[in-house]
Amino acid sequence: EPEVTQTPSHQVTQMGQEVILRCVPISNHLYFYWYRQILGQKVEFLVSFYNNEISEKSEIFDDQFSVERPDGSNFTLKIRSTKLEDSAMYFCASSVTEQGGSGELFFGEGSRLTVL
Amino acid sequence: AQSVTQLGSHVSVSEGALVLLRCNYSSSVPPYLFWYVQYPNQGLQLLLKYTSAATLVKGINGFEAEFKKSETSFHLTKPSAHMSDAAEYFCAVSDRSNNDMRFGAGTRLTVKP
Numbered sequence: 064e065p066e067v068t069q070t071p072s073h074q075v076t077q078m079g080q081e082v083i084l085r086c087v088p089i090s091n092h093l094y095f096y097w098y099r100q101i102l103g104q105k106v107e108f109l110v111s112f113y114n115n116e117i118s119e120k121s122e123i124f125d126d127q128f129s130v131e132r133p134d135g136s137n138f139t140l141k142i143r144s145t146k147l148e149d150s151a152m153y154f155c156a157s158s159v160t161e162q163g164g165s166g167e168l169f170f171g172e173g174s175r176l177t178v179l
Numbered sequence: 180a181q182s183v184t185q186l187g188s189h190v191s192v193s194e195g196a197l198v199l200l201r202c203n204y205s206s207s208v209p210p211y212l213f214w215y216v217q218y219p220n221q222g223l224q225l226l227l228k229y230t231s232a233a234t235l236v237k238g239i240n241g242f243e244a245e246f247k248k249s250e251t252s253f254h255l256t257k258p259s260a261h262m263s264d265a266a267e268y269f270c271a272v273s274d275r276s277n278n279d280m281r282f283g284a285g286t287r288l289t290v291k292p
Contacts, residue, residue, distance in 0.1 A: 096279075096280070098282075104284075104285075105282055105283065105284040105285055106223070106269060106271075106282040106285075107282075108279065108280070108281060108282075111279050118279075119279055154222065154223065156280075165211060165230040166213075166228070166230060166274075166275060166280070167211070167213065167225065167228055167230075168273070168280050170215075170222055170223045172221070172222040
């Protein structure tokens with residue numbers, strides 16, 4: 064069964080360093096998303112991406128964040144200069160084919176980011 | 180914009196007892212509604228979803244939820260709790276027009292032997 068894959072599963076970085084989290088969405092999906100979950104807290108929406116551009120972003124998604132679909136398969140989240148409060152689990156998701164969708168998002172297993 | 184509210188951040192039941200996790204939604208358009216389960220140190224697994232077919236939706240692991248438009252609710256139930264049901268449960272809503280999904284704060288279910 065097709066699935067969303069994320070790498071790395073865990074990354075430890077120093078404050079101020081750049082981090083890139085990678086995702087391979089389900090191949091025939093058109094919408095891509097990043098969500099964040101700080102330990103013990105709710106799953107928060109960061110950004111949605113469609114047709115090679117951001118379609119919506121939350122307040123959390125400030126200038127330190129960017130997303131890119133550099134080729135036909137990868138979808139990346141970059142944090143330019145990490146802060147301690149960026150430590151969280153980051154979930155990638157994808158949804159909707161050309162034939163439409165049911166609103167269901169398919170999530171990856173997550174990438175845990177630890178900022179020291 | 181759509182949102183969900185989960186009543187009760189922590190629910191504790193005895194093994195074999197009824198599980199009831201509450202979720203109320205707010206949406207300006209007919210919503211899609213979902214329940215996800217998250218086991219410790221794992222990702223999000225879809226339990227069930229409502230997409231405007233039957234209002235009573237059956238999911239995996241014996242869970243079900245009923246969409247009640249008049250109450251703007253989508254509560255999750257299971258007749259008999261099992262130890263393996265202990266996890267965090269998230270209710271979520273998405274807007275049919277843009278597919279963006281928003282999650283509730285989550286309810287941690289503890290099952291006592």
